[in-house]
Amino acid sequence: MYSTTLCFVVDGLPARNVLLGMKKNGFGKGKYNGFGGKIEQNEGIKAAVLRELEEECGLIAAEQDLEKVGELDFIFPEQPAWDHDVHIYIVKRWQGGIRETEEMKPEWFPVAAVPYATMWQDDIHWLPQVLQGEKIKGEVQFAADNESVRAVTITAVSSF
């Protein structure tokens, strides 16, 4: 089980608009998602969030502006090497301009038009709550195709 980060840039909470990126290669290619990736050895979680945010869409944020909003375990019974957990953050303040990178093509979406059909299939089970301002914890188990959701447990939590 390895660890990753995932950061959603929003214009406030509850959010009216959210910045997503179209992943151009690697795990999740062709899907919209927040910005993030694997946590490197000896790297703090927040440092990893900030590094990936800048690498993937050019935005610079500060650790104190990161709000932890979720922790999920993604389980792939047919592909156990893909099992990982994800630390989910929201950022409402940043510096710099958004730019397309080798990894992601960023685009703002109204919350009412988040393209769930072009995202990981687990997202519909927890991202609406997060964009409303809730904090969540849980586990998602994927089916044999490693895409469909077989089982999901999401619990609202008051803090991290």
Ligand SMILES: COc1nc(N)nc2c1ncn2[C@H]1C[C@H](O)[C@@H](COP(=O)(O)OP(=O)(O)OP(=O)(O)O)O1
């Ligand atoms: C399986 O369900 C997932 N749903 C969502 N919404 N997001 C996911 C899911 N699985 C992974 N993610 C997120 C977690 C990370 O933010 C990225 C994956 O990052 P990646 O594995 O590409 O990590 P990098 O370090 O950027 O990649 P390299 O190893 O290629 O450098 O997706």
